[in-house]
Amino acid sequence: MDLGLKSKLAVITGGSVGIGLAVAEGFAAEGANVLLTARGRARVEAEAARIAKQFGVRALGVAADVATAAGCDAVIAAAQGMGGADILINNAGTGSNETIAEADDAKWQYYWDLHVMAAVRLGRGLVPQMKAHGGGAIIHNASICAVQPLWYEPIYNTTKAALMMFSKTLANEVVGENIRVNTINPGLILTPDWIKTAKQIAGEDGWEAHLQGVANEAGGMKRFATPEELANFFVFLCSDKASYSTGSTYFVDGGWLKTV
Template sequence: MDLNLKNKTVLITGGSRGIGFACAEVFAQEGANLHLVSIDPDRLAEARRILELTYHRPVTTSAVDLSDSASIATVAADCPLPDILVNNAGAIPAGTLDQIDEARWREAWDLKIFGYINMTRDYYARFRERGYGTIVNVIGLAGENPDSAYVAGSTGNAAMMAFTKAMGGASLQDNIRIAGVNPGAVLTDRIATMLRHVAGETLGDADRWEELLENLPLKRAATPRETADAVAFLASDRASYISGTILTVDGGHASNNSSFK
Protein backbone atom coordinates (compact mmCIF):
# COMPACT_ATOMS: atom_id res chain seq x y z
CA MET A 1 0.00 0.00 0.00
CA ASP A 2 1.37 3.40 -0.99
CA LEU A 3 0.97 5.68 2.03
CA ASN A 4 1.39 8.83 -0.11
CA LEU A 5 4.24 10.05 2.08
CA LYS A 6 6.76 10.77 -0.67
CA ASN A 7 8.46 14.14 -0.17
CA LYS A 8 6.45 14.84 2.99
CA THR A 9 8.52 16.30 5.83
CA VAL A 10 8.29 14.35 9.08
CA LEU A 11 9.55 15.71 12.40
CA ILE A 12 10.28 12.93 14.90
CA THR A 13 11.25 13.62 18.50
CA GLY A 14 13.36 10.97 20.18
CA GLY A 15 14.29 9.99 16.64
CA SER A 16 17.84 8.73 17.13
CA ARG A 17 17.04 5.28 18.56
CA GLY A 18 14.32 2.81 19.54
CA ILE A 19 10.81 3.40 18.26
CA GLY A 20 11.72 6.87 17.01
CA PHE A 21 14.52 5.59 14.81
CA ALA A 22 12.30 2.76 13.55
CA CYS A 23 9.71 5.40 12.60
CA ALA A 24 12.41 7.33 10.75
CA GLU A 25 13.29 4.20 8.78
CA VAL A 26 9.67 3.55 7.79
CA PHE A 27 9.07 7.14 6.71
CA ALA A 28 12.37 7.16 4.78
CA GLN A 29 11.38 3.96 2.99
CA GLU A 30 8.14 5.68 2.02
CA GLY A 31 10.12 8.54 0.49
CA ALA A 32 9.65 11.16 3.21
CA ASN A 33 12.15 13.80 4.28
CA LEU A 34 13.16 13.67 7.94
CA HIS A 35 13.94 16.00 10.80
CA LEU A 36 15.09 14.16 13.92
CA VAL A 37 15.26 15.57 17.43
CA SER A 38 17.29 14.10 20.29
CA ILE A 39 19.30 15.30 23.25
CA ASP A 40 22.36 13.31 22.13
CA PRO A 41 24.22 14.90 19.18
CA ASP A 42 26.41 11.84 18.61
CA ARG A 43 23.43 9.50 18.34
CA LEU A 44 21.72 11.98 16.04
CA ALA A 45 24.75 12.16 13.77
CA GLU A 46 24.94 8.36 13.57
CA ALA A 47 21.20 8.05 12.91
CA ARG A 48 21.45 10.64 10.16
CA ARG A 49 24.43 8.87 8.60
CA ILE A 50 22.65 5.51 8.55
CA LEU A 51 19.39 6.89 7.18
CA GLU A 52 20.96 8.94 4.41
CA LEU A 53 23.29 6.11 3.40
CA THR A 54 20.56 3.45 3.45
CA TYR A 55 17.50 5.29 2.17
CA HIS A 56 18.98 8.26 0.29
CA ARG A 57 16.54 10.73 1.83
CA PRO A 58 17.49 14.12 3.29
CA VAL A 59 17.78 14.19 7.07
CA THR A 60 18.18 17.27 9.26
CA THR A 61 18.53 17.30 13.04
CA SER A 62 18.14 19.31 16.23
CA ALA A 63 20.18 18.31 19.28
CA VAL A 64 18.10 19.76 22.12
CA ASP A 65 16.56 18.80 25.45
CA LEU A 66 12.80 18.98 25.04
CA SER A 67 12.27 18.91 28.80
CA ASP A 68 13.25 22.58 28.54
CA SER A 69 10.33 24.26 26.78
CA ALA A 70 12.66 26.97 25.47
CA SER A 71 14.24 24.31 23.23
CA ILE A 72 11.09 24.13 21.14
CA ALA A 73 11.98 27.48 19.58
CA THR A 74 15.23 25.93 18.35
CA VAL A 75 13.40 22.97 16.82
CA ALA A 76 10.88 25.31 15.20
CA ALA A 77 13.66 27.40 13.70
CA ASP A 78 15.33 24.27 12.32
CA CYS A 79 12.08 22.71 11.04
CA PRO A 80 9.39 25.39 10.96
CA LEU A 81 6.63 23.66 9.01
CA PRO A 82 6.71 19.87 8.66
CA ASP A 83 3.75 17.96 7.29
CA ILE A 84 3.79 15.48 10.18
CA LEU A 85 4.89 15.67 13.80
CA VAL A 86 5.62 12.44 15.68
CA ASN A 87 5.94 13.04 19.42
CA ASN A 88 8.05 10.20 20.75
CA ALA A 89 10.76 11.58 23.07
CA GLY A 90 10.72 10.54 26.68
CA ALA A 91 11.13 7.63 29.07
CA ILE A 92 9.34 7.56 32.41
CA PRO A 93 11.09 5.35 34.98
CA ALA A 94 9.54 2.27 36.54
CA GLY A 95 8.83 2.24 40.26
CA THR A 96 6.17 2.51 42.91
CA LEU A 97 4.97 5.73 44.52
CA ASP A 98 7.50 5.23 47.31
CA GLN A 99 10.34 4.69 44.86
CA ILE A 100 9.72 7.61 42.47
CA ASP A 101 10.22 10.84 44.36
CA GLU A 102 8.85 14.20 43.25
CA ALA A 103 12.04 15.40 41.58
CA ARG A 104 12.39 12.26 39.46
CA TRP A 105 8.69 12.26 38.63
CA ARG A 106 8.78 15.91 37.50
CA GLU A 107 11.93 15.38 35.46
CA ALA A 108 10.34 12.51 33.53
CA TRP A 109 7.09 14.38 32.94
CA ASP A 110 8.89 17.53 31.81
CA LEU A 111 10.22 15.56 28.85
CA LYS A 112 7.45 13.18 27.87
CA ILE A 113 4.25 14.84 29.08
CA PHE A 114 5.02 18.54 28.84
CA GLY A 115 7.35 17.92 25.90
CA TYR A 116 4.45 16.42 23.92
CA ILE A 117 2.04 19.12 25.05
CA ASN A 118 4.38 22.00 24.25
CA MET A 119 5.39 20.58 20.86
CA THR A 120 1.73 20.11 20.02
CA ARG A 121 0.88 23.64 21.14
CA ASP A 122 3.55 25.17 18.92
CA TYR A 123 3.04 23.05 15.81
CA TYR A 124 -0.75 22.96 16.03
CA ALA A 125 -0.72 26.74 15.64
CA ARG A 126 1.62 26.47 12.65
CA PHE A 127 -0.48 23.74 11.04
CA ARG A 128 -3.68 25.71 11.59
CA GLU A 129 -2.22 28.81 9.96
CA ARG A 130 -1.04 26.79 6.96
CA GLY A 131 -4.29 24.84 6.71
CA TYR A 132 -3.31 21.22 7.43
CA GLY A 133 -1.06 18.90 9.42
CA THR A 134 -0.91 15.63 11.31
CA ILE A 135 0.33 14.80 14.80
CA VAL A 136 0.91 11.27 16.10
CA ASN A 137 1.70 10.76 19.78
CA VAL A 138 3.57 7.59 20.77
CA ILE A 139 2.22 7.03 24.27
CA GLY A 140 2.28 3.61 25.96
CA LEU A 141 0.12 0.73 27.07
CA ALA A 142 0.28 1.59 30.78
CA GLY A 143 -2.14 4.45 30.14
CA GLU A 144 -4.93 1.94 29.54
CA ASN A 145 -3.52 -0.91 31.64
CA PRO A 146 -2.13 0.86 34.72
CA ASP A 147 0.41 -0.74 37.01
CA SER A 148 1.32 0.47 40.51
CA ALA A 149 4.92 -0.64 39.86
CA TYR A 150 5.00 1.86 36.98
CA VAL A 151 2.89 4.54 38.60
CA ALA A 152 4.52 7.62 37.07
CA GLY A 153 4.31 6.14 33.59
CA SER A 154 0.79 4.81 34.01
CA THR A 155 -0.45 8.18 35.21
CA GLY A 156 1.44 10.14 32.57
CA ASN A 157 0.37 7.90 29.71
CA ALA A 158 -3.27 8.09 30.80
CA ALA A 159 -2.95 11.88 30.76
CA MET A 160 -1.47 11.79 27.24
CA MET A 161 -4.28 9.54 26.06
CA ALA A 162 -6.80 12.08 27.34
CA PHE A 163 -4.84 14.94 25.77
CA THR A 164 -4.69 13.16 22.40
CA LYS A 165 -8.40 12.36 22.43
CA ALA A 166 -9.39 15.86 23.55
CA MET A 167 -7.26 17.60 20.92
CA GLY A 168 -7.97 15.11 18.16
CA GLY A 169 -11.69 15.20 18.83
CA ALA A 170 -11.86 18.80 17.64
CA SER A 171 -8.80 19.22 15.42
CA LEU A 172 -10.43 18.23 12.13
CA GLN A 173 -12.24 21.56 12.15
CA ASP A 174 -8.77 23.02 11.50
CA ASN A 175 -7.92 20.27 8.98
CA ILE A 176 -5.47 18.78 11.47
CA ARG A 177 -5.49 15.17 12.59
CA ILE A 178 -4.17 14.07 15.99
CA ALA A 179 -3.95 10.40 16.91
CA GLY A 180 -1.95 8.20 19.23
CA VAL A 181 -0.27 4.81 19.39
CA ASN A 182 -0.06 2.77 22.57
CA PRO A 183 2.79 0.30 22.19
CA GLY A 184 2.90 -2.62 24.55
CA ALA A 185 6.27 -4.10 25.41
CA VAL A 186 8.70 -3.20 22.64
CA LEU A 187 12.21 -4.59 22.79
CA THR A 188 14.14 -1.34 23.05
CA ASP A 189 16.97 -0.50 25.44
CA ARG A 190 14.48 1.32 27.67
CA ILE A 191 12.13 -1.63 27.96
CA ALA A 192 15.02 -4.00 28.64
CA THR A 193 16.08 -1.72 31.50
CA MET A 194 12.52 -1.65 32.86
CA LEU A 195 12.24 -5.43 32.64
CA ARG A 196 15.51 -5.80 34.49
CA HIS A 197 14.04 -3.66 37.26
CA VAL A 198 10.87 -5.77 37.40
CA ALA A 199 12.88 -9.01 37.34
CA GLY A 200 14.98 -7.79 40.21
CA GLU A 201 11.86 -6.97 42.22
CA THR A 202 9.84 -10.08 41.41
CA LEU A 203 12.39 -12.80 40.57
CA GLY A 204 15.28 -11.63 42.71
CA ASP A 205 17.65 -11.47 39.74
CA ALA A 206 17.68 -8.70 37.13
CA ASP A 207 19.48 -10.99 34.66
CA ARG A 208 16.36 -13.17 34.44
CA TRP A 209 14.41 -10.40 32.69
CA GLU A 210 13.85 -12.42 29.50
CA GLU A 211 11.73 -14.88 31.50
CA LEU A 212 9.15 -12.13 31.90
CA LEU A 213 8.45 -12.20 28.17
CA GLU A 214 6.90 -15.66 28.49
CA ASN A 215 3.58 -14.08 29.51
CA LEU A 216 3.43 -11.88 26.41
CA PRO A 217 1.58 -12.73 23.19
CA LEU A 218 3.85 -14.87 20.99
CA LYS A 219 6.15 -15.06 24.05
CA ARG A 220 8.06 -12.02 22.87
CA ALA A 221 8.03 -8.27 22.92
CA ALA A 222 7.13 -6.37 19.78
CA THR A 223 9.84 -5.08 17.50
CA PRO A 224 10.22 -1.30 17.14
CA ARG A 225 9.24 -1.70 13.49
CA GLU A 226 5.85 -3.15 14.43
CA THR A 227 5.04 0.07 16.28
CA ALA A 228 6.60 2.28 13.61
CA ASP A 229 4.42 0.79 10.87
CA ALA A 230 1.33 1.77 12.87
CA VAL A 231 2.66 5.29 13.36
CA ALA A 232 3.32 5.70 9.65
CA PHE A 233 -0.16 4.50 8.74
CA LEU A 234 -1.82 6.91 11.18
CA ALA A 235 0.33 9.74 9.86
CA SER A 236 -0.59 9.00 6.26
CA ASP A 237 -3.49 10.03 4.05
CA ARG A 238 -4.72 6.43 4.29
CA ALA A 239 -5.90 7.34 7.79
CA SER A 240 -7.56 10.59 6.72
CA TYR A 241 -10.74 9.97 8.77
CA ILE A 242 -8.92 8.99 11.97
CA SER A 243 -8.50 11.62 14.67
CA GLY A 244 -8.81 11.55 18.43
CA THR A 245 -8.14 7.81 18.36
CA ILE A 246 -5.53 5.72 20.21
CA LEU A 247 -4.36 2.59 18.39
CA THR A 248 -3.13 -0.14 20.73
CA VAL A 249 -0.26 -2.24 19.37
CA ASP A 250 0.26 -4.90 22.01
CA GLY A 251 -0.72 -8.26 20.54
CA GLY A 252 -3.80 -8.32 22.78
CA HIS A 253 -1.76 -8.02 25.97
CA ALA A 254 -4.07 -5.52 27.69
CA SER A 255 -7.14 -7.49 26.72
CA ASN A 256 -6.01 -10.75 28.32
CA ASN A 257 -5.08 -9.07 31.62
CA SER A 258 -1.63 -10.62 31.68
CA SER A 259 1.42 -8.79 32.96
CA PHE A 260 5.18 -9.08 33.24
CA LYS A 261 4.79 -10.27 36.84
Protein backbone atom coordinates in the same frame (compact mmCIF):
# COMPACT_ATOMS: atom_id res chain seq x y z
CA MET B 1 0.86 0.96 -1.91
CA ASP B 2 1.54 4.68 -2.13
CA LEU B 3 0.95 6.18 1.31
CA GLY B 4 1.11 9.76 0.05
CA LEU B 5 4.06 10.70 2.26
CA LYS B 6 6.64 11.72 -0.33
CA SER B 7 8.34 15.03 0.48
CA LYS B 8 6.36 15.47 3.72
CA LEU B 9 8.37 16.54 6.77
CA ALA B 10 8.06 14.25 9.77
CA VAL B 11 9.38 15.43 13.14
CA ILE B 12 10.25 12.53 15.46
CA THR B 13 11.29 13.12 19.06
CA GLY B 14 13.50 10.52 20.69
CA GLY B 15 14.53 9.75 17.13
CA SER B 16 18.08 8.48 17.47
CA VAL B 17 17.41 4.98 18.82
CA GLY B 18 14.74 2.32 19.32
CA ILE B 19 11.16 3.07 18.34
CA GLY B 20 11.86 6.65 17.25
CA LEU B 21 14.67 5.62 14.93
CA ALA B 22 12.56 2.84 13.41
CA VAL B 23 9.73 5.32 12.82
CA ALA B 24 12.13 7.76 11.15
CA GLU B 25 13.40 4.99 8.87
CA GLY B 26 9.81 3.99 8.08
CA PHE B 27 8.93 7.51 6.96
CA ALA B 28 12.15 7.86 4.98
CA ALA B 29 11.44 4.59 3.18
CA GLU B 30 8.19 6.20 1.99
CA GLY B 31 10.07 9.23 0.67
CA ALA B 32 9.30 11.57 3.57
CA ASN B 33 11.91 13.97 4.90
CA VAL B 34 12.68 13.58 8.59
CA LEU B 35 13.78 15.73 11.49
CA LEU B 36 15.13 13.62 14.33
CA THR B 37 15.56 15.00 17.84
CA ALA B 38 17.44 13.55 20.79
CA ARG B 39 19.62 14.82 23.62
CA GLY B 40 22.83 13.27 22.28
CA ARG B 41 24.21 15.37 19.45
CA ALA B 42 26.70 12.88 18.00
CA ARG B 43 24.23 10.02 17.71
CA VAL B 44 21.27 11.99 16.37
CA GLU B 45 23.37 13.75 13.75
CA ALA B 46 25.02 10.48 12.69
CA GLU B 47 21.68 8.68 12.34
CA ALA B 48 20.21 11.55 10.35
CA ALA B 49 23.19 11.49 7.98
CA ARG B 50 22.85 7.73 7.55
CA ILE B 51 19.12 7.96 6.81
CA ALA B 52 19.68 10.73 4.26
CA LYS B 53 22.27 8.63 2.46
CA GLN B 54 20.38 5.35 2.69
CA PHE B 55 16.96 6.60 1.60
CA GLY B 56 17.80 9.65 -0.51
CA VAL B 57 15.71 12.07 1.55
CA ARG B 58 16.43 15.21 3.54
CA ALA B 59 17.22 14.34 7.14
CA LEU B 60 18.30 16.57 9.98
CA GLY B 61 19.40 15.63 13.47
CA VAL B 62 18.71 18.20 16.19
CA ALA B 63 20.21 17.90 19.66
CA ALA B 64 17.48 19.07 22.03
CA ASP B 65 15.96 18.11 25.36
CA VAL B 66 12.23 18.27 24.72
CA ALA B 67 11.55 18.06 28.46
CA THR B 68 12.45 21.77 28.44
CA ALA B 69 10.78 24.76 26.80
CA ALA B 70 14.08 25.75 25.19
CA GLY B 71 14.50 22.29 23.69
CA CYS B 72 11.02 22.36 22.19
CA ASP B 73 11.64 25.84 20.79
CA ALA B 74 14.78 24.54 19.06
CA VAL B 75 12.83 21.73 17.42
CA ILE B 76 10.06 24.08 16.28
CA ALA B 77 12.60 26.47 14.76
CA ALA B 78 14.46 23.64 13.02
CA ALA B 79 11.23 22.35 11.49
CA GLN B 80 10.39 25.83 10.21
CA GLY B 81 13.86 26.00 8.71
CA MET B 82 13.12 22.82 6.74
CA GLY B 83 9.91 24.31 5.36
CA GLY B 84 7.50 23.43 8.15
CA ALA B 85 6.26 20.20 9.68
CA ASP B 86 3.55 17.99 8.22
CA ILE B 87 3.81 15.22 10.81
CA LEU B 88 4.76 15.15 14.48
CA ILE B 89 5.62 11.96 16.35
CA ASN B 90 5.81 12.65 20.09
CA ASN B 91 7.91 9.63 21.04
CA ALA B 92 10.52 10.84 23.54
CA GLY B 93 10.05 9.16 26.88
CA THR B 94 11.36 6.60 29.32
CA GLY B 95 10.12 4.26 32.00
CA SER B 96 10.20 5.03 35.70
CA ASN B 97 10.78 2.86 38.76
CA GLU B 98 9.48 3.98 42.16
CA THR B 99 6.65 3.83 44.65
CA ILE B 100 4.28 6.71 45.22
CA ALA B 101 5.41 6.90 48.83
CA GLU B 102 9.07 7.26 47.91
CA ALA B 103 9.06 9.39 44.74
CA ASP B 104 9.79 13.07 45.30
CA ASP B 105 8.24 16.06 43.55
CA ALA B 106 11.23 16.53 41.26
CA LYS B 107 10.79 13.10 39.71
CA TRP B 108 7.10 13.66 39.12
CA GLN B 109 7.84 17.03 37.54
CA TYR B 110 10.52 15.64 35.21
CA TYR B 111 8.25 12.96 33.81
CA TRP B 112 5.40 15.43 33.45
CA ASP B 113 7.65 17.72 31.43
CA LEU B 114 8.99 14.86 29.28
CA HIS B 115 5.76 12.99 28.56
CA VAL B 116 3.13 15.72 28.66
CA MET B 117 4.57 19.23 28.37
CA ALA B 118 6.78 18.24 25.44
CA ALA B 119 3.63 17.22 23.56
CA VAL B 120 1.84 20.41 24.60
CA ARG B 121 4.70 22.68 23.57
CA LEU B 122 5.47 20.94 20.30
CA GLY B 123 1.80 20.79 19.38
CA ARG B 124 1.41 24.48 20.10
CA GLY B 125 4.46 25.28 17.98
CA LEU B 126 4.06 22.88 15.05
CA VAL B 127 0.30 22.99 14.49
CA PRO B 128 0.59 26.45 12.85
CA GLN B 129 3.16 24.99 10.44
CA MET B 130 0.73 22.19 9.57
CA LYS B 131 -2.10 24.66 9.09
CA ALA B 132 0.06 26.56 6.60
CA HIS B 133 0.42 23.31 4.63
CA GLY B 134 -3.30 22.60 4.65
CA GLY B 135 -3.21 19.88 7.29
CA GLY B 136 -1.10 17.28 9.01
CA ALA B 137 -0.92 14.39 11.43
CA ILE B 138 0.22 14.02 15.04
CA ILE B 139 0.83 10.75 16.85
CA HIS B 140 1.47 10.48 20.57
CA ASN B 141 3.39 7.40 21.63
CA ALA B 142 1.86 6.59 25.01
CA SER B 143 1.80 3.04 26.42
CA ILE B 144 -0.46 0.18 27.38
CA CYS B 145 0.46 1.33 30.91
CA ALA B 146 -1.79 4.36 30.39
CA VAL B 147 -4.77 2.05 30.97
CA GLN B 148 -3.22 -1.14 32.37
CA PRO B 149 -0.68 0.11 34.92
CA LEU B 150 2.42 -1.69 36.11
CA TRP B 151 2.90 -1.57 39.87
CA TYR B 152 6.52 -0.42 39.81
CA GLU B 153 6.16 2.73 37.67
CA PRO B 154 3.26 4.85 38.94
CA ILE B 155 4.72 8.05 37.50
CA TYR B 156 5.07 6.55 34.02
CA ASN B 157 1.52 5.16 34.22
CA THR B 158 0.07 8.51 35.27
CA THR B 159 1.89 10.73 32.79
CA LYS B 160 1.17 8.40 29.87
CA ALA B 161 -2.51 8.43 30.80
CA ALA B 162 -2.39 12.23 30.80
CA LEU B 163 -0.72 12.17 27.38
CA MET B 164 -3.55 10.02 26.03
CA MET B 165 -6.15 12.53 27.25
CA PHE B 166 -4.17 15.47 25.88
CA SER B 167 -4.09 13.73 22.50
CA LYS B 168 -7.88 13.37 22.47
CA THR B 169 -8.35 16.99 23.49
CA LEU B 170 -5.95 18.28 20.84
CA ALA B 171 -7.69 16.16 18.21
CA ASN B 172 -10.99 17.86 19.02
CA GLU B 173 -9.39 21.30 18.81
CA VAL B 174 -7.74 20.91 15.39
CA VAL B 175 -10.12 18.56 13.58
CA GLY B 176 -11.45 21.45 11.53
CA GLU B 177 -7.95 22.28 10.30
CA ASN B 178 -7.45 18.91 8.56
CA ILE B 179 -4.98 17.88 11.27
CA ARG B 180 -5.48 14.37 12.58
CA VAL B 181 -4.31 13.47 16.09
CA ASN B 182 -4.13 9.93 17.45
CA THR B 183 -2.45 7.92 20.19
CA ILE B 184 -0.64 4.61 19.94
CA ASN B 185 -0.33 2.47 23.07
CA PRO B 186 2.43 -0.08 22.48
CA GLY B 187 2.98 -3.21 24.50
CA LEU B 188 6.28 -5.10 24.60
CA ILE B 189 8.69 -3.63 22.05
CA LEU B 190 12.25 -4.95 21.89
CA THR B 191 14.16 -1.71 22.34
CA PRO B 192 17.79 -1.39 23.45
CA ASP B 193 16.55 -0.34 26.91
CA TRP B 194 14.73 -3.64 27.39
CA ILE B 195 17.82 -5.58 26.32
CA LYS B 196 20.10 -3.53 28.57
CA THR B 197 17.86 -4.08 31.59
CA ALA B 198 17.50 -7.78 30.87
CA LYS B 199 21.27 -8.20 30.69
CA GLN B 200 21.65 -6.39 34.01
CA ILE B 201 19.14 -8.74 35.60
CA ALA B 202 19.98 -12.06 33.95
CA GLY B 203 23.45 -11.62 32.42
CA GLU B 204 24.75 -12.10 28.91
CA ASP B 205 23.69 -15.75 28.82
CA GLY B 206 20.27 -15.35 30.36
CA TRP B 207 18.77 -12.13 29.03
CA GLU B 208 16.84 -13.70 26.16
CA ALA B 209 15.22 -16.24 28.47
CA HIS B 210 14.40 -13.42 30.89
CA LEU B 211 12.60 -11.44 28.18
CA GLN B 212 10.75 -14.53 27.01
CA GLY B 213 9.53 -14.92 30.57
CA VAL B 214 8.26 -11.34 30.51
CA ALA B 215 6.45 -12.03 27.23
CA ASN B 216 4.98 -15.26 28.53
CA GLU B 217 3.60 -13.45 31.58
CA ALA B 218 2.04 -10.76 29.37
CA GLY B 219 0.18 -13.40 27.37
CA GLY B 220 -1.34 -12.79 23.96
CA MET B 221 1.28 -13.49 21.31
CA LYS B 222 3.86 -14.12 24.06
CA ARG B 223 6.63 -12.28 22.26
CA PHE B 224 8.16 -8.84 21.92
CA ALA B 225 7.55 -6.87 18.74
CA THR B 226 10.44 -5.37 16.83
CA PRO B 227 10.59 -1.57 16.67
CA GLU B 228 10.02 -1.93 12.91
CA GLU B 229 6.70 -3.74 13.45
CA LEU B 230 5.47 -0.87 15.57
CA ALA B 231 6.89 1.75 13.21
CA ASN B 232 4.80 0.37 10.35
CA PHE B 233 1.66 1.29 12.27
CA PHE B 234 2.91 4.81 12.99
CA VAL B 235 3.64 5.40 9.31
CA PHE B 236 0.29 4.04 8.15
CA LEU B 237 -1.65 6.11 10.68
CA CYS B 238 -0.01 9.30 9.37
CA SER B 239 -0.71 8.43 5.76
CA ASP B 240 -3.54 9.25 3.36
CA LYS B 241 -4.79 5.68 3.84
CA ALA B 242 -5.85 6.56 7.41
CA SER B 243 -7.59 9.79 6.43
CA TYR B 244 -10.75 9.22 8.53
CA SER B 245 -8.94 8.41 11.77
CA THR B 246 -8.58 11.06 14.45
CA GLY B 247 -9.09 11.31 18.18
CA SER B 248 -8.50 7.59 18.66
CA THR B 249 -6.18 5.37 20.67
CA TYR B 250 -4.77 2.21 19.14
CA PHE B 251 -3.22 -0.66 21.06
CA VAL B 252 -0.29 -2.38 19.36
CA ASP B 253 0.41 -4.85 22.12
CA GLY B 254 0.21 -8.40 20.77
CA GLY B 255 -2.90 -9.06 22.84
CA TRP B 256 -1.47 -8.03 26.23
CA LEU B 257 -4.40 -5.74 27.12
CA LYS B 258 -6.77 -7.62 29.42
CA THR B 259 -9.89 -5.50 28.80
CA VAL B 260 -12.06 -4.56 25.84
